[in-house]
Amino acid sequence: MIKTLVPPCEALKLPVAKVAGTKDSKKLKCKGLRMELTITQPDDWHLHLRDGDLLKAVVPHSASHFGRALVMPNLKPPVTTADSAVAYHESIMKALPTDSKFTPLMTLYLTDTTSPHEIKLARRSGVVFAVKLYPAGATTNSQDGVTDLFGKCLPVLEEMAEQNMPLLVHGEVTDPNVDVFDREKVFIDTILQPLIKRLPQLKVVMEHITTMDAVKFVESCKEGFVAATVTPQHLLLNRNAIFQGGLQPHNYCLPVLKREIHRQAIVSAVTSGSKRFFLGTDSAPHERRKKECPCGCAGIYNAPVALSLYAKVFEEMGALDKLEAFTSFNGPDFYGLPRNTTKIKLSKTSWKVPEAFSFSFGDVVPMFAGNTLEWQPSFI
Numbered sequence: 431m432i433k434t435l436v437p438p439c440e441a442l443k444l445p446v447a448k449v450a451g452t453k454d455s456k457k458l459k460c461k462g463l464r465m466e467l468t469i470t471q472p473d474d475w476h477l478h479l480r481d482g483d484l485l486k487a488v489v490p491h492s493a494s495h496f497g498r499a500l501v502m503p504n505l506k507p508p509v510t511t512a513d514s515a516v517a518y519h520e521s522i523m524k525a526l527p528t529d530s531k532f533t534p535l536m537t538l539y540l541t542d543t544t545s546p547h548e549i550k551l552a553r554r555s556g557v558v559f560a561v562k563l564y565p566a567g568a569t570t571n572s573q574d575g576v577t578d579l580f581g582k583c584l585p586v587l588e589e590m591a592e593q594n595m596p597l598l599v600h601g602e603v604t605d606p607n608v609d610v611f612d613r614e615k616v617f618i619d620t621i622l623q624p625l626i627k628r629l630p631q632l633k634v635v636m637e638h639i640t641t642m643d644a645v646k647f648v649e650s651c652k653e654g655f656v657a658a659t660v661t662p663q664h665l666l667l668n669r670n671a672i673f674q675g676g677l678q679p680h681n682y683c684l685p686v687l688k689r690e691i692h693r694q695a696i697v698s699a700v701t702s703g704s705k706r707f708f709l710g711t712d713s714a715p716h717e718r719r720k721k722e723c724p725c726g727c728a729g730i731y732n733a734p735v736a737l738s739l740y741a742k743v744f745e746e747m748g749a750l751d752k753l754e755a756f757t758s759f760n761g762p763d764f765y766g767l768p769r770n771t772t773k774i775k776l777s778k779t780s781w782k783v784p785e786a787f788s789f790s791f792g793d794v795v796p797m798f799a800g801n802t803l804e805w806q807p808s809f810i
């Protein structure tokens with residue numbers, strides 16, 4: 431494992447590839463005391479960029495590491511039409527730093543009244559790459575979401591299968607009688623299983639999976655048709671993190687963190703090299719005052735730390751050779767898009783996560799604020 435490597439690799443006279451746990455010695459170098467990993471530029475397949483001032487504040491963090499991002503549509507009002515997706519795409523492009531090559535890929539917000547025609551328009555727009563299912567009431571700005579998927583949305587889902595337009599799923603039931611920690615499993619049993627039986631040609635991404643049940647479900651489906659995104663928080667934290675030393679609002683997201691056994695199942699799945707899992711940060715910024723209050727919003731702002739954290743997880747599992755497929759290959763392959771051709775470098779250099787990012791409208795607190803992380807990404 432790289433972590434135990436204190437002297438330079440040369441001094442140990444070990445082949446770099448063996449020390450690093452990667453089979454490709456070209457990708458991992460040891461420069462004196464510093465380890466470096468060069469990988470194809472990653473994409474973020476699940477990102478909240480917001481709009482207005484918050485968009486301008488946070489988009490540079492994603493654009494500085496990722497080539498593309500699939501941008502979630504849960505704005506107020508939500509992005510429910512191809513026209514509004516085109517307009518949102520334009521405002522993101524305007525908010526980007528000059529010279530940025532970051533490409534936002536847009537999504538539509540599915541409602542009970544979305545028409546099959548809107549899916550055709552979305553496909554024709556050239557900027558919409560998926561449709562997001564929020565069960566009504568499941569999470570932030572989901573009040574316009576779907577109340578009855580099979581009763582109201584089957585014609586739209588059929589058109590999506592026809593147009594090869596993936597359905598992205600916030601996989602939680604909203605029944606208040608179902609325990610919040612069981613909502614993902616119940617969603618799989620009552621909605622997802624019947625859905626893929628009914629429409630096996632529809633591509634489905636189970637977003638931000640949190641349980642071993644989700645891992646087993648995705649692994650049981652046909653490869654290339656059902657996949658999952660995985661966040662840094664669901665790889666690194668279990669539900670204790672919400673209560674460690676007092677209530678921790680910056681570790682609160684939805685679906686909520688689960689037990690340690692679930693975290694371990696997700697870590698094993700992504701570091702196994704399976705093509706069914708790919709990077710989706712679910713980076714979800716909220717201004718500090720909306721997190722640290724009597725009824726705080728769900729969402730963890732992880733865009734500035736995400737790549738460092740994914741590298742940490744793969745390193746700790748001795749699976750750095752599998753990192754690049756997870757961050758940069760499995761996502762575009764699933765969506766039928768070309769892989770990025772640019773590269774980024776991950777250097778094993780300590781850096782401190784800021785306590786907060788301050789803007790004119792207030793602060794945004796990142797995941798692991800004030801902590802020291804070990805992997806630092808940069809463009810090459």
Ligand code: DOR
Binds near residue numbers: 600684727728730
């Ligand atoms: O924690 C979350 N925050 N989960 C979601 O599904 C939405 C997101 C947000 O938009 O804040």
Ligand code: ZN
Binds near residue numbers: 712
């Ligand atoms: Zn999300």
